[in-house]
Amino acid sequence: MGKKYKGIIISKEGLGTFGYIPELKERYLAFARGTLIKKKMKKIFVGDYFEGELTDDGKIIIENILPRKNQLFRPKIANVDKVLLITTIKNPPINTGMLDKLLVAYDYYQVEPVIVFNKIDLLETEEEKRELEKWENIYTSAGYTVVKVSAKEKENLNDLIHFLHDNICVFAGASGVGKSSLITAITGVEIKTREVSKKTKRGRHTTVGASLIPFGENSFIGDTAGFSKVDLSYIMDERELSGFFREFTDYTCKFNDCMHITEPQCGVKEALEKGEISEERYNSYLKILEEDFSFNIKRD
Ligand SMILES: Nc1nc2c(ncn2[C@@H]2O[C@H](COP(=O)(O)OP(=O)(O)OP(=O)(O)O)[C@@H](O)[C@H]2O)c(=O)[nH]1
Ligand SMILES: [Zn+2]
Structure with missing residues (x-):
């Protein structure tokens, strides 16, 4: 009998399903126990918390999937605690119409939004700084958490990482706000934000599976941008x-x-x-x- 552990499913793509065990800070190939394995594995989501056994040859046998608190479909990740809504004052200019819509939508899915102002290194004039302060006040008074960072200068990144302790998060935001730069700066993993839905050669849309990247103190972030347009x-x-x-x-x-x-x-x-x-x-x-x-x- 191998030792029992608690873990989290971090990817389900191509080669198989991988589970991560925080206690060991390591990822392992994961399988379901018993019969109907294929059927059981199909139902497992990235983000699922599991209890399982680590075998002598370094595989996880999943015994139990814990109840989900939510499940997003873009990206397909379960148990998402927070969404980082990444935005900027400058390059590109702030789009609060989009931000306010996303605040509503993610709240609806019971994912706590965190407003992240990136590229603060670009704010030079008093007017630009006042603009940031203005929006920070508006959103803080409205009851949201606001974080101000620079992915480029690595400013305030530790505050953000600390704030995400023990969380599964995803990120979203307009094109060019620095989503991939920020995720790379936080996790050390190079990612290029990709569209969730890719057009195949035959013109069909296929959903690309998302993975979770472990970082900080028991935190995980999706490698695929969440939806940023919604009706x-x-x-x-x-x-x-x-x-x-x-x-x-x-x-x-x-x-x-x-x-x-x-x-x-x-x-x-x-x-x-x-x-x-x-x-x-x-x-x-x-x-x-x-x-x-x-x-x-x-x-x-
Ligand atoms: N000055 C400054 N530039 C940044 C910062 N973060 C990202 N950038 C730059 O902004 C541009 C866009 O960054 P990306 O990380 O590709 O942005 P993205 O949101 O992933 O963009 P899409 O892939 O189009 O969705 C790049 O040229 C980055 O180098 C920052 O904190 N400060
Ligand atoms: Zn009224």
Whole structure:
């Protein structure tokens, strides 16, 4: 009998399924026990926590997969604790419309978002620095965690790594914000962010399997970017949207089904007038209603 361990599935591609045992800081080929092996292995996700036995010839026999807390499909990873939403003030300029949408979507999937401002080394003028401070304030007051880093200068990377202790995370963000640079800087593993869906020669889309890269203190990050475009009307009802604008949920309105647009005695609009909710975030909310839910909203 080999020794029993707890571990995590870190890849399922080509040559087989690999499990990682944090206690040994090592990866091993993994198999299911008993009959119906193929069927059992198919159901296993990257990110699954398992209990298993390490054999004398260095293989893991999986005995039990622990219950999943969630499962993302882009990338296909289970038990994702956090998503790093990578963004920049400069090169490229910030796209808060996209960021606000992703904050809603990942919250919906119960993945805690962390807003990462990368390329802070590029901010030279007072105006640029104030711009970063402005957005940092907006998102911190709204209830999100904000981290400011430079992948290039390796600035504040340890804060980020420490913050991800014991977590499975994925990353997402627009093209050119430094996703691959940042993952390489954190893990030491060279990656080139690739599209989750690759077009094959026959023109068919195939899903490329994601792997987890171990780093820091028992932390793991997906090597494939998470979705960065989403139509929220596919995943939720328009009435649910404001519940995912975290700061809105601190206020109550006269009507239970208030959309916070023109209704009287709306707590959200009152907070907006008092400056407790930022105009930028409120406008993002309206924009999502227009873009994803086909609302026609008159602005004053
Ligand atoms: N100045 C500066 N440049 C950076 C930093 N991080 C990345 N870059 C540069 O930004 C460019 C884009 O970086 P990538 O890591 O390829 O960005 P990406 O988000 O993976 O891009 P896609 O593959 O298009 O999605 C590269 O030229 C990097 O060298 C940083 O912290 N500071
Ligand atoms: Zn309201």
